[in-house]
Amino acid sequence: MKKLPYFDYLLASLNSDNETLEKSFGRHVHWGYWESPQHATLSVEDFAEAAENLSKLLYNVTGISDGQAVLDVGCGFGGTIASLNENYTGMRLVGLNIDERQLERARQNIHPIGNNTIEFQHGDACALPFSDHSFDIVLAVECIFHFPSREQFFKEAYRVLKPGGYLALSDFTLNSLLPTGLRGQINNGFFGACDIGYSKDKYHELAQANNFSVCVDRDITQNTLPTYRYLRSLFVQKDQQKTRQSSPFSAIYSTLAIEVASRLRLLNYYVFSFNK
Numbered sequence: 001m002k003k004l005p006y007f008d009y010l011l012a013s014l015n016s017d018n019e020t021l022e023k024s025f026g027r028h029v030h031w032g033y034w035e036s037p038q039h040a041t042l043s044v045e046d047f048a049e050a051a052e053n054l055s056k057l058l059y060n061v062t063g064i065s066d067g068q069a070v071l072d073v074g075c076g077f078g079g080t081i082a083s084l085n086e087n088y089t090g091m092r093l094v095g096l097n098i099d100e101r102q103l104e105r106a107r108q109n110i111h112p113i114g115n116n117t118i119e120f121q122h123g124d125a126c127a128l129p130f131s132d133h134s135f136d137i138v139l140a141v142e143c144i145f146h147f148p149s150r151e152q153f154f155k156e157a158y159r160v161l162k163p164g165g166y167l168a169l170s171d172f173t174l175n176s177l178l179p180t181g182l183r184g185q186i187n188n189g190f191f192g193a194c195d196i197g198y199s200k201d202k203y204h205e206l207a208q209a210n211n212f213s214v215c216v217d218r219d220i221t222q223n224t225l226p227t228y229r230y231l232r233s234l235f236v237q238k239d240q241q242k243t244r245q246s247s248p249f250s251a252i253y254s255t256l257a258i259e260v261a262s263r264l265r266l267l268n269y270y271v272f273s274f275n276k
């Protein structure tokens with residue numbers, strides 16, 4: 001897999017002790033979720049709490065409880081695993097990522113408490129290195145658009161889930177009206193290769209083709225919109241400070257393209273959960 005430019009940038013910035021970036025993206029690398037977006041204060045702490053809330057929303061739609069086995073695919077720096085570790089006991093927590101550098105950081109920072117076990121394992125979402133029926137829950141938080149194939153990932157998630165288990169994920173879903181030029185801006189550049197070609201209806205078809213039933217399909221676009229104002233404030237701060245790692249132009253450009261598409265409702269942000 002080609003490395004993702006935004007992770008190259010984050011890893012370099014986190015290694016140079018960038019406190020704001022550490023608090024914003026040192027744990028979770030995803031958009032924030034605000035229950036009341038109009039009350040977002042957009043402080044660093046507010047964004048960190050909103051990012052934590054997105055992870056909580058995703059695992060809460062699975063009806064999670066103590067003592068379960070959870071696989072977090074595309075686990076980033078392990079923020080969702082850390083959150084589960086802090087909120088549940090007796091869990092088997094496994095984070096999987098294609099990028100060993102992110103796993104190294106997760107292993108250094110996250111240690112089991114509350115009678116939990118934690119493993120961070122290298123692997124591809126489309127060839128999960130686990131036996132059949134080994135997890136109660138599979139999560140994929142804001143990462144499925146990077147996977148080589150959603151179809152293959154769904155097959156693999158179904159295989160490793162126990163009967164009755166849940167798959168939960170979040171994704172930017174496509175309105176077919178999205179202009180082709182704008183798709184190009186999102187598909188490449190700072191965020192690397194992203195396939196944003198899926199609509200809500202395609203997820204329903206994919207679930208059916210894999211014998212999953214759809215439990216939750218929730219449009220949370222409005223709850224994520226403050227993320228863009230927060231990111232803009234980070235870009236401005238960095239440019240004013242003229243730091244060594246100033247925001248790459250492609251970061252500003254790609255984020256603006258996603259924001260415009262989201263505000264025009266050409267792209268929506270959805271949370272799904274599926275039951276095996």
Ligand SMILES: C[S@@+](CC[C@H](N)C(=O)[O-])C[C@H]1O[C@@H](n2cnc3c(N)ncnc32)[C@H](O)[C@@H]1O
Pocket residue numbers: 001027028029030073074075076077078079080096097098099102123124125126140141142143146147148
């Ligand atoms: C936007 S980040 C989300 C990280 C994490 N889920 C979070 O919410 O903090 C996307 C993640 O997907 C991972 N990823 C991309 N392609 C992958 C693949 N084929 N298999 C496993 N992980 C992958 C990336 O390395 C990155 O950690």
